[in-house]
Amino acid sequence: MSLFRFIQFFLERLQLSRIETMTDNQIVAEYRETFDPLLYKVIYKRYSGKVYHKCVAMLKNTDEAMDATQDIFIKLYTKIADFEERAKLSTWIYRVTYNYCIDLLRKRKKEDKLFSSETEIPDDIEDEIEDREILEIEVKKLKVVLDKIPEGDKAVLMMKYQDDMSIKEIAEILNKTESSIKMKLKRARHKTQRVYKETFKDLYT
Amino acid sequence: MADNNNFKQLLFQELQEMPEAPGQVENGVDGSIGFISHIGKFIELYIPKFIDAITAFLGSNDRN
Structure with missing residues (x-):
């Protein structure tokens, strides 16, 4: 490695360690002024895994x-x-991620409905399922259940419980009204509980 | 809502297994960003000159 390359590498490491201590919004603010690619690299490192x-x-x-x-x-x-x-960078990144995936799923499914349809409403939909009942499912079992429910329902649950998005934020992403999102969440919780009980029915017999 | 519920634990476990997207993704992103920034620089550098040349060709004396 030539001396010039070594110095360049050293300065880059120094710059990276400075950027890594910055908050997301500080990085974005500096990026707007400098367009330094290292700043975007740190954003990538922070969020690529989650995305x-x-x-x-x-x-x-x-x-x-x-x-x-x-x-x-x-x-x-x-x-x-x-x-x-004024927004949170993570929320913005997740919003772009969900929008992208939902668009892709809509194209893939074409005429099929991405979100659970009216016919799929369980009879006991009137009974409210508490958040607690969904949030108490063991992590490994939750993964199995989430892979079995429709992608749309899964997306709504992930936005709500994994990313702490508000009903308003979810409604904006999916371009729906807040009341329809509340209903979708209710259906998704019911579906999750039903699939959980069906999949792990040994626990209930 | 719990600060560390099972949905967050699920993501946490997945991130522990794979904290970043696979290397091919980073290479692809770097390549595309490099291409976009080169195009940007090209436009920034040559478009004003091109417009100047068109203006001169059309007979204007304005060369600010």
């Missing part, structure tokens, strides 16, 4: 998830200058 796992969960295919993650980060790069700092 990738969300894509795998939604698309249920690792190759498609890799392509989706790549497209999402290119999209984020072209739009990061428009990011409004």
Whole structure:
């Protein structure tokens, strides 16, 4: 390694360790002024894993998830200058991720409904299922159950419980009203509980 | 809502197994971003000159 390359590498490491201590919004603010690619690299390092796992969960295919993650980060790069700092960067990134995956799923499904239809409402829909009942499912079993419910229902549950999005935020992402999101959440909770009981019925006999 | 519910634990476990997206994704992103920024620089550098040339060709004397 030549001396010049060594110095360049050393300065880059120094710069990276400085950036890694910064908050997301500080990085975005500095990026707007300098367009330093190292700043975007740190954003990528922080969020690529989360975006990738969300894509795998939604698309249920690792190759498609890799392509989706790549497209999402290119999209984020072209739009990061428009990011409004009063919002949370993580929420914005997840919003782009969900929108991308939902668009892809809609194209894949074409005429099929992405979200559970009216005919799928269980008879006991009037009974409210508490958050607690869903949140008490063991992690390994939850993964099995989430892979069995429709992607749309899974997306709504992930937005609500994994990313702490408000009903309003979910409604904006899915371009639906807040009341329809509340109903979708209710259906998704019912479906999750039903699939859980069916899959692990030995526990209930 | 619990700060560390089972949905968050699920993501946490997945991140422990694989904290970042696979390497091919990073290479792809780097390549595309490099291409986009080169195109940007090209436009920034040559478009004003091209417009100047068109203006001169059309007979304007304005060369600010």
